[in-house]
Amino acid sequence: MTENSISKSEKTPWTRTRRWLCFLTLFLVIVTLVLLCYGSSLEPLHIWIYKIWSTKSYNTQQHMTTNGSTSPAQPSTSEYFVAYPHQYHFILDEPDRCQQESPFLVLMIPVAPHNREARDVIRKTWCRETRVLGRVISHYFLLGRSKEGHGLEKQVLQESQENHDILQSDFLDTYNNLTIKTMVMFEWLSNHCPNTLYAMKIDSDMFLNVHKLVDMLLKAPQHLYMTGMLAQGALVLRDHNSKWFLPYSAFPESTYPPYALGLGYVFSLDLPKKIVEASAHVKAIYIEDVYVGLCMRHLNIALTNPPNGGLFKAIMQKETRCYWTSVITTILGSPKQLLDVWGAYQTQVQGGC
Structure with missing residues (x-):
């Protein structure tokens, strides 16, 4: 057999198929060994999906060092905590707005100051629904202080005067300060919404089905209640290269207590004051949803599983005919995608889904 014929025979479809079968077999063996070694301690897939998505708006500016590297040197233990209480x-x-409106549900939407596009699209979509199933719904965008200076501050002020839905506090708005942002949210709700039953913390890159949410809440407990996509037994990451790394000196346990993933969770309005009070006894780590879970554990208050495991979605795995009317949340990629999805949702509603 000549060299040329050997080369041709190696490129036959059967040879390529055998190679792919070998690769697939090797992959399955590796996965099986990992599962046998770690078993149920592996962190659930939906938590990893959320972690990947949750930093995309902040990664570049938050993790760049002076030489342009995105892998900063390991900081001291104090760097894993944030300045809260403060x-x-x-x-x-x-x-005065929340007390005057006395809403059934308040939607609290953390968003970066510069992200005007996301706020405008949300106002045109799921925040347009101010009365659902006979219940009043309010919304607020929660911002911190920007590094961008006076020009952006003037724009945000004008936006606030036009829409009356912006709450901006004086902490620096960065990914590592999301715990501060969340706790300021709890403070504000505790002080300003005495007649409200529920609130939802919902990220700005989410689809939200307010009708499905209100329908769920009409049957939900009204006290000591928190639900969403729950993480059970999530591993504490000890890899120094991970954005969610915590050293043993900062958190000695190997797994986190149960917590609701920060992409979107719902709670009764008797919880904010209790969580703020618990924060005086629980040192504030920078991973915001985990920190809320730590405060809930300190209070000895269990989280509640949603009535249907498919209500709170990280990503859409397969779009069925009535998908958007069947879920409460799904992560999206952009404000443009939210506009497209909102159109699909309305079509499904009109089609009898």
Whole structure:
């Protein structure tokens, strides 16, 4: 057999198929060994999906060092904690609106100051629904202080005067300060919404089905209640290269207590004050949803599983005919995608889904 004929025979479809079968077999063997070694301690897939998505708006500016590297040197233990409790103040506020409206549900949407596009699209989609199933719904965008200076501050002020839905506090708005942002949210709700039953913390890159959410809440407990996509037995990451790395000196346990993933969770309005009070006894780590779980554990309050495991989705795995009317949340990629999805959702509603 000549060299040329050997080369041709190696490129036959059967040879390529055998190679792929060998690769597939090797992959399956490796996966099986990993599962046998770690068993149920592996962190659930939906938690990893959320972690990947949750930093995309902040990664570049938050993790760049002076030489342009995205892998900074390991900081001291104190770098894994944030400045909370602390006396933060609101630069922009709507101090009377929540009490005047007495909503059934308040939607709290953390968003970066510069992300005007996301806020405008949300106002045109799921925040347009101010009365659902006979219940009043309110929304607020929660911002911190920007590094971008006076020009952006003027734009945000004008936006606030036009829409009356912006709450801006004086902490620096970065990914590592999301715990501060979340706790400021709890403070504000505790102080300003005495007649409200529920609130939801919902990220700005989410699809939200408010009708499905209200329908669920009409049958939900009204006290000591928190639900969403729950993480059970999530591993504490000890890899120094991970953005969610915590050293033993900062958190000695190997797994986190149960917590609701920060992409979107719902809670009764008796919880914010209790969580703020618990924060005086639980040192504030920078992973915001885990920290809320730590406060809930300190309070000895269990989280509640949603009535249907498919209500809170990280990503859409397969779009069925009535998908958007059957879920409460799904992560999206952009404000443009939210506009497209909102159109599909309305079509499904009109089609009898």
